[in-house]
Amino acid sequence: MFKRALVVDDHDVVNEGVLKVLQSNNILDVAKAQYCDEAYLKIKKATLDKAPFDLLISDLSFKEDYKESKIKSGEELVEALKPDYPTLPIIIYSMEERLQKVRSLVNTYGISAYVCKGRKGAVELSEAIHQISKNQTYLSPQVANALNSNNNLEIDDYDIELIKNLSLGLSQHEISSLFKSQNVSPSSLSSIEKRINRLKDIFKANNAIHLVAITKDLGLI
Amino acid sequence: MFKRALVVDDHDVVNEGVLKVLQSNNILDVAKAQYCDEAYLKIKKATLDKAPFDLLISDLSFKEDYKESKIKSGEELVEALKPDYPTLPIIIYSMEERLQKVRSLVNTYGISAYVCKGRKGAVELSEAIHQISKNQTYLSPQVANALNSNNNLEIDDYDIELIKNLSLGLSQHEISSLFKSQNVSPSSLSSIEKRINRLKDIFKANNAIHLVAITKDLGLI
């Protein structure tokens, strides 16, 4: 079982809560950090002190405050740590339930577990810890099928780009101009309309607003 | 000081964290609830058992799950409790930082404190408890000026509902009809247009799609 863990969450109350979960799993040597930079430094220092952490539990989103910060999100923290600590088990503990996000964290950085903040967060954290100690990964039920979901293969990068531009407030005409200037094809207003129509069909959206809302919820953009 | 408190939050980890804060304030007799209905019943029962709670700490938003629930938010819980327990001190502990919301909770229901979930949530909760025990109210710094300043660049529940309906794919005309049928005012198409315009202004959105995307990112809807 793990000996020495670092918990990273900007909310002090949540930090305490996670601490409690670790204690009840007999992990008693626990450090806390409320900023990603702080977490990064603590991990570095722990290595130098020959008392490295063997488990990291981190949130994804951190509110910015008066402090200057270099690492601004849990994802950036993981990215910064992976090269030097490729084997450090990482549990992401976050509100975020977007499958796309989970998938990219698992595939790109090889995180060990993804636990959604929710009613049973504590239970699921414990479960994650046990699974990881047996060298297995863990995903909360809400996002359990993040990896095997090949349900939206009919959507390609062009579609994503298109919807993303919609969500950025561009009109269809502006998107057409943009695509022309980027030599992206198809770029005619008509084709863009047609694509949007097809996407509305696929996602059963009433209009473009609805389409953007749905795809945002799915984590596609 | 308080003897017996009830903590209501749907996240078990947060519940544990708040518990810890109470313990460090020497409030050791603490009950927890993860649903509003559960909280309501526990308070009722405690009174019958002649061991009433003398402090309530509750979140505002609760995720719905498979369980049927009658009281769906902290606000509704407070509303349900106030008639029977007008003197019970209530601390709202929530992510929500909208001044409008804080103002209405203080003015309508006379809550004793409003603490924002954040980096110093635990510290502020302690501070709130001390203030209340001296019969004073407490507001987190983020929302401290909720009562005196009447900032008109504020978003209220109506706005949220409006944007939410947009995100569900309703046309402005449909929203107008819906609001009329729900006796929500204002409900005319013209007023709805005007509101959306104002919101686009506030959030610097180019169009309605952009507005929905932005507010979704902010977690407002």
Add this chain to the structure above:
DNA sequence: ACCCTATTTACGGAATCCCGTAACTACCGG
């Protein structure tokens, strides 16, 4: 009662979106 102000509602024209139809182009197999 009155004025003053803020909110709600109404209306109209321009821009944009929505949706169907149809033409044009590219590519492939025969």
Add this chain to the structure above:
DNA sequence: CCGGTAGTTACGGGATTCCGTAAATAGGGT
């Protein structure tokens, strides 16, 4: 070379949104 097909572009008209102006309504204060 030709026919078939998928993808792209073009166009038109109705619906909806966008945006400015203005009238009607509601409250508050003197």
